[in-house]
Amino acid sequence: MTGEYFKIILLCALGALLIAAAVTDLRARIISNRLNLAVAALAPLWWLANGYALWPDMAVQLLVGAAIFTLFAALFALGMMGGGDVKLLTALALWFPWQAILSLVVLMALLGGVVTLVTVIHHKMTHRLGQPEIPYGVAISLAALWLLPWPTIF
Numbered sequence: 001m002t003g004e005y006f007k008i009i010l011l012c013a014l015g016a017l018l019i020a021a022a023v024t025d026l027r028a029r030i031i032s033n034r035l036n037l038a039v040a041a042l043a044p045l046w047w048l049a050n051g052y053a054l055w056p057d058m059a060v061q062l063l064v065g066a067a068i069f070t071l072f073a074a075l076f077a078l079g080m081m082g083g084g085d086v087k088l089l090t091a092l093a094l095w096f097p098w099q100a101i102l103s104l105v106v107l108m109a110l111l112g113g114v115v116t117l118v119t120v121i122h123h124k125m126t127h128r129l130g131q132p133e134i135p136y137g138v139a140i141s142l143a144a145l146w147l148l149p150w151p152t153i154f
Helices: 002-028 033-049 054-077 083-093 098-125 136-147
Strands: none
Touching (some): 033 054, 033 083, 054 083, 083 098, 098 136
């Protein structure tokens, strides 16, 4: 049973980090490298808590992380995403199986559309100049929180 408690502690830590990422991105349009590093550093503990084998389980997680980084780094290079967003997605890819990553990306895109719409409307209503900066970390964090394997407590 201690293993289950450890998993719950890891999920709560990840949840807290995701909330912190959403709040800081909303306030300052920045997701810190330390926060992204903490998300990534906790992933191997998650793997061990879930009994992942070095081969192929952990290797697949690293491959999924590399694939997500490659894809979203290209979007960053095109000016379509922020660097903190790319790092957060890459760190999260270490936590989720590849099938869940597909769901995460789709859900993130849908939530990102809502976040973009709200941000643009707010930008127009407050008569701000220039292009609005979209806090995409909010959409990423909400999508990940939605997909986390939360245990049934009751």
